[in-house]
Amino acid sequence: MSRIIDPYDVMPKYHQLAALLREKIDNGEWQPRSAIPSERQLESLYGISRTTIREAIDILVRQGYLYREHGRGTFVSPEKLQKAMLELTSFSEDLIRRGIRPGQIIRSLEWVVPNPKILQKLELPAGASVLRIERIRLGNDTPIGLQTSYLALREGQDITLEEMEANGSLYSILQEKLRIIPSEADETLEVTLATREEAFLLHIEEGAPLLLSERVLFAQDRRPVEFVKILYRGDRYRYTVRLTR
Amino acid sequence: MSRIIDPYDVMPKYHQLAALLREKIDNGEWQPRSAIPSERQLESLYGISRTTIREAIDILVRQGYLYREHGRGTFVSPEKLQKAMLELTSFSEDLIRRGIRPGQIIRSLEWVVPNPKILQKLELPAGASVLRIERIRLGNDTPIGLQTSYLALREGQDITLEEMEANGSLYSILQEKLRIIPSEADETLEVTLATREEAFLLHIEEGAPLLLSERVLFAQDRRPVEFVKILYRGDRYRYTVRLTR
DNA sequence: CTGGTCATGTGGTCACTACCAGTTAGATTA
């Protein structure tokens, strides 16, 4: 018995359908490399117009669950492609996805006037102050990264240490308290060597290789919200992306 | 004078329109953060249905050129967001985009039986042979990376040294000669230290930090085509991605 | 001046329809 599309649901139909199809893929009802019903078949199966069907399939194609072949049909992707990893995720989500238990130690949380490079990345005028949060990130209780966030918040917006400690996830505070929805980010990765302090905090030798990630996070209206710098232990972290044409 | 949509063009209208709009953004006719004409206005401006208009805008939104705000309009993204970098690009394209002149030295090109890890990534049976291409990648004539590609080609498919040297781009040979269209890739990045041989080839010290990238490339039908391993000089290369929600 | 209402313009969702462009398999033809 297959669930059905509810026209009175708050979620749009194409979204409901996409979820429904993804379920069939996830639970193995539709095997990798096999064809799913044609768009016209789905039309009558679910009583939904082809426009909507295609919209749902589009989503799953972009996420890597399905691929189309013109004239032949739409097929289920091999399993390993079914995880859309280029998606913008928070550090914790990222680790959980890999089966590692995330943790963190908040070293500081205060308003500061950062250096010009950071102001420029956040498109702020000289002398503007931002909220700086310094954290040590843990994976299964071992330090794996040093993270420093600089947040460009508006007048009246703030985040307290209590909130950070209670909630844990900066992204969910941004979304739920401040209504800032992360929607895009630019990230660069390079190699550096650990300074004495970094080495101490990460329990490694001074001069050990680190993976340095710098990310600028943009909100719905494409304004920069956060500049994050993360130093990962070179021996404990591997970065993964999915690229699409 | 604005160009117009040609219904007899081989390219679909939404593609033509997207190109046309992108041009207006690129040449500054439409300023960042300003609203572009509404979808209904574009409809009558270009004599195209709203369906098609939206399809064109969708493309530009995905590429980061535009963003929508429900109830308000569609706006031009700030300039720095206008380059979609999460896209799958070849090494050469990538460098050219940054204003660096690419070059390469082909060290070898031969059929080999690779190790099991690589066979597994390419979903090939034990003992299968693949085409291995070893190259030194140059940026402005300086070595910046060591690249080893393993290609899973079908019976009868081959690439010769002459073709590689004449054409330079592996991706364009794949596409034009073998009709293999790269459409997705999984990439991982991590840190390693240079071995003696790597150090020699890259003109650096043994033990210097390197950025190691491993990429599996998938074709239209989501079959793995290439496994590439690239070692970048840590001091000369920075990796960039654009993440989207 | 303040707060609510409402008209209007925006993007978001959806249905129905039509035709084009690849693919495939079976029927037809040489």
Place this chain on the structure above:
DNA sequence: TAATCTAACTGGTAGTGACCACATGACCAG
């Protein structure tokens, strides 16, 4: 038998028309 044609599928592109959800500013009542 082998090559070919053709019909019936597949997804791809495009138009039309309708209504919903959200944003905004003009207007009005308190």
